Amino acid sequence: MRKFKNTIFIISLVSIIFIVTSFIIQININKEKNISLGKKDLSKVILLDFNNNPIKALDLLKNPSVIFFGFTNCPDICPLTLTKLSITLQKIKDNKNLIIYFVSLDPERDKPEILKNYLQPFKEQVVGLTGSQYNLKKFADYLKIKYYKRKIKDGYTIDHTSSSILMSEGKIFEKILFDDDLKVSIKKINNFLSHIK
């Protein structure tokens, strides 16, 4: 009888540990998704695409897209991320023509024509965006993107958030991290696509 009680106790303990662990994991997964946005008002924020067309920031956030912030002088993080996103979309058959937006955090150097030239290898898949320092700051703050201009010997560089945002109907669905490989990126975008209308 005592042996039976002990067995029941061990089974109960293991079950409780399992339930609590699953609960914690679930909370962490949910934390990553549907991330809240900044409180800045975007209604007057207008950006400029690489064809010199003005785009209202709020309009841009309505449609499903992948948004990545960087700058064309970025040595490896930006080109690697853009290449990864581009291949990821190519590998997804029904990618619903998802657009990748590359938002420059360096409007001083990244004029529309520079962006156009930089993004030319990605053809129509990636749209370059720039704008005034003020508007870009508001837009980045709204999407909780951090960036800092830092002086270096030969000029300046920009330290910035390295993750890409999966955006739909004005909400952040999920983020693709710099360390996410192609497999993980494909999984995240497929999951995103299955949730958008």
Added chain:
Amino acid sequence: MYLNKLSNLLIFSISLIFLIFSKVNAKTEDIIINVNGLIFKNPQIVYKDVNAKMVAGYFELENTNNFDDKLLSVKGDISNKIELHNTKKHDGVMKMYKIESGIDIKKNNSLKFEPGKYHLMIMSVNKKILEEEYLLSLYFQKSKKIDINFKAISMKNKLEMAHSH
């Protein structure tokens, strides 16, 4: 007679399979260069597109010697501005910085130059990058100058190769 033909056909088939298999394997084979106890694995220059003015250099370095060494600088014809860099992530923000004092490579230890970590920053590239080899000279504190051929590979191909493994 008939048996002889069959056996020849069998040998031919096996040879063909072996040849195809070795070719497939050759594509994914690691490039390993050992220079006086310093082992360089898969030295690569990775570029966004052929017109890229800024490219990165990656490789694995193993010091099998019984003395510590230090990578001090890198030079090459491809650019007159090649720097040692590292990237550190803090609060989701990537911060890349130049390493002025060189990179230590301890005895019987290895070091990886890879995206988002240690890498060679090759700036103001003076030619179109093609999928060929580019000679870079690596200067070490003790091992002095070591010339290594870095194979240029597009980011697209690098990512696809990593994905297929």
